[in-house]
Every structure is written in C-alpha cells, then in structure tokens.
Amino acid sequence: MTASPGLDTAQLASPDLLRSVFRRHAAGVAVITARGEQGPAGFTATSLSSVSAEPPMLSFGVGAGASSWPAIAATDHVGVHILGEHQQDLAATFARSGADRFGPPTVWREGPEGVPVLDGVLAWMVCRVVARVPAGDHRIVLAEVVLGDPSGQGRPLLYHQGRFNGLRD
Secondary structure (H helix, E strand, C coil), rough: CCCHHHHHCCCCCCCHHHHHHHCCEECCEEEEEEEEEEEEEEEEECCCCEEECCCCCEEEEEEECCCHHHHHHHHCCEEEEEEEHHHHHHHHHHHHCCEEEEEEECEEEEEHCCEECCCCCEEEEEEEEEEEECCCCCEEEEEEEEEEEEECCEEEEEEEEEEHHHHHC
C-alpha cells in the first residue's frame, strides 16, 4: 500500500483542479437523447448515476450552455443509452460541438414518447423528467425510468484521462 500524497501538494478549489481530479476517475459513457423543436437532440454524458430503486430513478448533468439543453429543458421524456466499447466513434460524435449527431452513420429510431432511441447500445431506457436542479453552470436532471432494454451485447465504454477506453482484464 502506498502512502497518500502530502498536503504540501494540495491546491485551492478551481475548475482546473476539478477537471484534473475527475480525469483520474473512470466513468461509464452514456448518450442522453430528447425530441426537440428543431429535431432530435443529444449529448455524451459521463455523469449518469442511479438515484433510487423505488421508484427507479436516475440523474445526469448537462451544461446550461450546451446545444442540447433547450431540448432537455423543454421535454417531458429523455432517452438514456449505455454505450459499449465498440461505440467510441458514436460517443465522440455526440460529444463534438456542431456535429450532425443523428445523421449517418448514427442509427436510431423514434421510440416511446417520441424519444430518439439509438441502435446497438448495451442498454437503453426511456425516462420521465421529474426535476431540473440548477448546479453552477450545469443542470442536474432527475428522471424516473419508464421502460428500457438491458439486453445489448458487449462490454462498457469508459471515459478516463480524457479518452474513451474499454475495460482491461
């Protein structure tokens, strides 16, 4: 077991400190989708968390300045998609500003409640938005799971050190 770093290297809180610390935190990769007035909207999220089993509820964060925020802010339902390690390009597309996220090669269909549902993911859920909580320059969205499908095949995609990665055995 190694010793903890000394307090002499501690830094005061800042956006750079937070980003540096969370680069060391491996996170699963999801894509959140919604039906918007201008068509389907979506973004890559690593902030997805399970909140409650009864009722089944989850949360995710979205930047208040993000291009997908207007659709998320106005919709009653969102799609939550857990990506597999084979979907690095899809994750990058939904993370890139200005990308045509729903154009080829993205394969999707309109699902329940009009939510865009992505094909080939490990799992997906349609969720009813129950709250949007201001949190600095982001909003935390709480959503209750309505239905989903966990039957996709493969291993999860992770985000670590600023890159998309697969699990290593």
